[in-house]
Amino acid sequence: MNRVEGRDKVTGQATYAYEYDVEGVAYAFVVQSAIAKGRIRSLDASAALTTPGVLTVLSSADRPELGDTDDPELAVFQGPEIAYHGQAVAVVVAETLEVAREAARTGVRVEYDEEPHDVRLRPDHPGLYRPKVVNPGFPSRTEKGDVEAGLADAVVTVDEVYTTPALHNNAMEPHATIAVWGPDGDLTLYDSTQGPTGHRDITARVLGLPPERVRVVSRHVGGGFGSKGTPRPQAVIAALAARAAGRPVKLTLTRHQMYDMTGYRTPTIQRVRLGADAQGRLTALDHDVAEQSSTLKEFAEQTTVVSRVMYATPALRTDHHLARLDVPTPSWMRAPGETPGMFALESAMDELAIAAGMDPIELRITNEPDAEPGSGRPYSSRNLVACLREGAHRFGWARRDPEPGIRLEGRWLVGTGVASSTYPAYRRPTSASVSVLNGDFIVRVAAVDIGTGARTALTRIAADALGASPEQVRVEIGDSDLPKATLAGGSMGTASWGTAVVRACEALLKNGGKEATADTTDEVGEAADFARHAFGAQFAEVRVHADTGEVRVSRLLGVFAAGRIIAPKLARSQFIGGMTMGLGMALMEQTITDPDFGDFLTDDLAQYHLPACADVPAIEVAWIDEEDPYLNPMGSKGIGEIGIVGTAAAIANAVHHATGHRIRHLPITPDKLLI
Amino acid sequence: MRPFDYVRAGDGRQAVGLHEPGTMYLAGGTNLVDLMRLGVAEPDRLVDVGRLPYDRIEPVPDGGVRIGATVRNSDLGAHPDIRRRYPMLARAVLSGASGQVRNMATVGGNLLQRTRCGYFQDVSKPCNKRAPGTGCPAIPGEHHNLAIVGHSDSCVATHPSDMAVALTALDARVHVTGTGGDRVVPMPGLHRLPGTDPQRDTVLEPGELITTVELPAPPVGRSTYRKVRERASFAFALVSIAALLDIDSDGIVRECRLALGGVAHVPWRAARAEDALIGSVAGEEAYAAAADAELALARPLPRNAYKVALARNLITSTLRELAP
Ligand SMILES: Cc1cc2nc3c(=O)[nH]c(=O)nc-3n(C[C@H](O)[C@H](O)[C@H](O)COP(=O)(O)OP(=O)(O)OC[C@H]3O[C@@H](n4cnc5c(N)ncnc54)[C@H](O)[C@@H]3O)c2cc1C
Ligand code: SF4
Numbered sequence: 001m002n003r004v005e006g007r008d009k010v011t012g013q014a015t016y017a018y019e020y021d022v023e024g025v026a027y028a029f030v031v032q033s034a035i036a037k038g039r040i041r042s043l044d045a046s047a048a049l050t051t052p053g054v055l056t057v058l059s060s061a062d063r064p065e066l067g068d069t070d071d072p073e074l075a076v077f078q079g080p081e082i083a084y085h086g087q088a089v090a091v092v093v094a095e096t097l098e099v100a101r102e103a104a105r106t107g108v109r110v111e112y113d114e115e116p117h118d119v120r121l122r123p124d125h126p127g128l129y130r131p132k133v134v135n136p137g138f139p140s141r142t143e144k145g146d147v148e149a150g151l152a153d154a155v156v157t158v159d160e161v162y163t164t165p166a167l168h169n170n171a172m173e174p175h176a177t178i179a180v181w182g183p184d185g186d187l188t189l190y191d192s193t194q195g196p197t198g199h200r201d202i203t204a205r206v207l208g209l210p211p212e213r214v215r216v217v218s219r220h221v222g223g224g225f226g227s228k229g230t231p232r233p234q235a236v237i238a239a240l241a242a243r244a245a246g247r248p249v250k251l252t253l254t255r256h257q258m259y260d261m262t263g264y265r266t267p268t269i270q271r272v273r274l275g276a277d278a279q280g281r282l283t284a285l286d287h288d289v290a291e292q293s294s295t296l297k298e299f300a301e302q303t304t305v306v307s308r309v310m311y312a313t314p315a316l317r318t319d320h321h322l323a324r325l326d327v328p329t330p331s332w333m334r335a336p337g338e339t340p341g342m343f344a345l346e347s348a349m350d351e352l353a354i355a356a357g358m359d360p361i362e363l364r365i366t367n368e369p370d371a372e373p374g375s376g377r378p379y380s381s382r383n384l385v386a387c388l389r390e391g392a393h394r395f396g397w398a399r400r401d402p403e404p405g406i407r408l409e410g411r412w413l414v415g416t417g418v419a420s421s422t423y424p425a426y427r428r429p430t431s432a433s434v435s436v437l438n439g440d441f442i443v444r445v446a447a448v449d450i451g452t453g454a455r456t457a458l459t460r461i462a463a464d465a466l467g468a469s470p471e472q473v474r475v476e477i478g479d480s481d482l483p484k485a486t487l488a489g490g491s492m493g494t495a496s497w498g499t500a501v502v503r504a505c506e507a508l509l510k511n512g513g514k515e516a517t518a519d520t521t522d523e524v525g526e527a528a529d530f531a532r533h534a535f536g537a538q539f540a541e542v543r544v545h546a547d548t549g550e551v552r553v554s555r556l557l558g559v560f561a562a563g564r565i566i567a568p569k570l571a572r573s574q575f576i577g578g579m580t581m582g583l584g585m586a587l588m589e590q591t592i593t594d595p596d597f598g599d600f601l602t603d604d605l606a607q608y609h610l611p612a613c614a615d616v617p618a619i620e621v622a623w624i625d626e627e628d629p630y631l632n633p634m635g636s637k638g639i640g641e642i643g644i645v646g647t648a649a650a651i652a653n654a655v656h657h658a659t660g661h662r663i664r665h666l667p668i669t670p671d672k673l674l675i
Numbered sequence: 676m677r678p679f680d681y682v683r684a685g686d687g688r689q690a691v692g693l694h695e696p697g698t699m700y701l702a703g704g705t706n707l708v709d710l711m712r713l714g715v716a717e718p719d720r721l722v723d724v725g726r727l728p729y730d731r732i733e734p735v736p737d738g739g740v741r742i743g744a745t746v747r748n749s750d751l752g753a754h755p756d757i758r759r760r761y762p763m764l765a766r767a768v769l770s771g772a773s774g775q776v777r778n779m780a781t782v783g784g785n786l787l788q789r790t791r792c793g794y795f796q797d798v799s800k801p802c803n804k805r806a807p808g809t810g811c812p813a814i815p816g817e818h819h820n821l822a823i824v825g826h827s828d829s830c831v832a833t834h835p836s837d838m839a840v841a842l843t844a845l846d847a848r849v850h851v852t853g854t855g856g857d858r859v860v861p862m863p864g865l866h867r868l869p870g871t872d873p874q875r876d877t878v879l880e881p882g883e884l885i886t887t888v889e890l891p892a893p894p895v896g897r898s899t900y901r902k903v904r905e906r907a908s909f910a911f912a913l914v915s916i917a918a919l920l921d922i923d924s925d926g927i928v929r930e931c932r933l934a935l936g937g938v939a940h941v942p943w944r945a946a947r948a949e950d951a952l953i954g955s956v957a958g959e960e961a962y963a964a965a966a967d968a969e970l971a972l973a974r975p976l977p978r979n980a981y982k983v984a985l986a987r988n989l990i991t992s993t994l995r996e997l998a999p
Pocket of ligand 2: 790792793794795801802803804805810811812813814821829830831832873
């Protein structure tokens, strides 16, 4: 099925947050802190205020009143303290964007009492502590069996440190908001968000309004990858600016500003210790991470939780340590936790296979668990082995000589690698309604399409549930006035929204009337206790130039077991997109933090390299038909994130096979292969 | 962006006449407009030279070619004579930026584009090149992709152009016009090392306008341009090389041209390597000796020593590839 809004998008008719025509709109531009730690001594906006065209300036100098200030990232302009470089310190509102921007640049004089900052994550950071829970609510530390004994008994061991750099989501559409206050004090936010309902509830709370006085409209969203999963400061700032100016206000963050204010993936320093017996069976698995958050807020990425899911082992320890630095608050970025965690675990598994003289696929199959190792819960379904076998067949793995560094084509060393991937199958309560209009069906749910094709998938789901053709179904999403829904995140959008849509459709068929609604709170709450995860096997072939260290990926294959695939065309795009992002993570993406100035150095798309078309080979995607009755009425698992999860390790393992060099520190840039 | 005047010049003389202190020439704008947005360049006036009648690529009687300063990068890279007779130049141009940028970018603007050093582009930070006397934070800080030769305590930036590397290897002559009249600046020689005044990228005087780049007849030999970067396209070079090699029937190197990009404040003509190579017996040993002769000059910074190894490998492997 093609995208239902495809025509709107390619003809420019699809309206994104910044593009709504609002009468009398003014423009806002954010002023950011120039230091990473300290206090604002004085803030003088008089030059901006006397600039022709400037309407108003807001800052902590005249602290705007807010409701709930519990979230310090959203409690903007509440005090002089600076927690990170690039934090919002003021906003200028003007008749035009150009005037706002220039006045923000030159018309707001901020003087600081600067304090020494600390922005460098290191494994021996004195501030490292164990958070109580890690995102979204897992215990920080788990221990089962005797890890030290398991390692002592092992015939082969691996004990290595792997690091991943800070990474930025870099959604195509910037974080943008138009705020419009109605005559009766109601607020409408046209916003780029991954969840209109949650966005409304949170912004309402921060602004001290009841949620029914706020409406969030997000009909089309140009990507988020997690960074739009919760409101960002610009939504609150736009609302405050519009109130102060007495006019609707448009506010977008620039690409540079997005680097500071919209979240990023924490850098990680992971130590993995593995032990195995002579048959390759794990005797112990120990996975520990040091990562960072800001001084404002604790965000602890669940980096080592994957080790509770993947392999059978009698002794398992997973742990997280967090340093609170003078940096922006990290947040969700496509498969938070799984992505950096699996880079380390799956690199270590490759090292273990080599140490044990085993094929890396066989090693993984040998360690296939009967139940989830961390929890002991049964899997609702698990088909990692089938993915590995199918992938091995498609990729021609049987022909592979495991010897590293021996295949030279011209000056290019060729190698292949494999890694597993996994992602949990979540579901959250959602409501939906369906009504009949002139023989057609109108489905309403406050879901959102962030580019994944959610609108199309829901059309398909509703059509199937109603026994109607997709042409008869119109899906309305992207508006918090619609029945409340969970966010497009955690690869759970389709599962959560789809359940509610199916239940509403079933109710309609049953009552035979004009309208029906459903709320899945009870259904989701009462679900049986299973470990629910999608799995995948990812294969890479790379070429590494023997003289220059350049790495080119010549083949990528992903085979996934993700429940029933609802919309194959969209699913393929999601897998390919995830794998492309994983390729970027493997080879080029990194945000460099400047220890002296305390800011991000590579904060635009010329300096932060994302894969270009020339980097991306023809990616092959396949899936296993998986029947899992314990998921949801569609039998689906999420597909938005798993594609990224195993890619970096598969590529790093292939680089090792090509060159004999094990690169444990991403990204794999030429310098690391030259020396 | 602060307000500025904009005028379009009809011819070179008029452009020069319109140039006053605070004026900058605007060609494709792909670098200058970016720098204006960032606040790095703050001209009072832009004189648009992008449509001056220097848009031709013409043969000259001595067998060379004249390339107008406003010829677009994409037209230069696609020009049949350039591709056939100066392949290293065509390849260098096409390895730069993206198709969209090359459609806008001009020859003059490409030569005079500014460094991509991150501190230079961030006005909140010190930088001797942008704000003389404020210091060079790249030396203690981020210099992974900065210079290994010819740098100073004041500045370790690199010149980012690919095209300029090929022009340097080809002995290009840059024709300029200014209030002081017309003159010809040879390459190498247009760009300068940072010394104590890194704010000056080139030897051009304020208001001097590039009109044409002239190339002598192409030297005999096989040539290429090879660029190493962190992604396969749309990235600046870590190290690049423009190379030409001609070996006589006795296996002796008759002619050799080598220039490196990404290693210095200027497109770096590897003259020592050329001298070492010309007259010697072609082969691995000679290539390695040539690379070593050049890289004896290298003074890598703490975090860019990999560029020395990379430059060395690039010189030897490119020469090996060019040998028949
Ligand atoms: C994202 C990105 C990636 C890029 N990647 C590469 C790359 O990989 N390799 C590479 O080589 N380049 C790269 N570039 C740079 C690009 O090649 C230059 O921006 C371009 O060549 C500049 O040409 P222009 O005509 O747009 O110059 P403008 O931006 O108009 O001008 C640049 C400078 O030259 C001056 N100037 C222009 N014409 C004249 C003239 N005739 N006489 C005197 N002064 C003049 C201007 O005053 C200005 O100072 C990249 C650029 C971008 C934006
Ligand atoms: S290397 Fe040059 S351009 Fe970069 S910060 Fe130092 S002085 Fe400025």
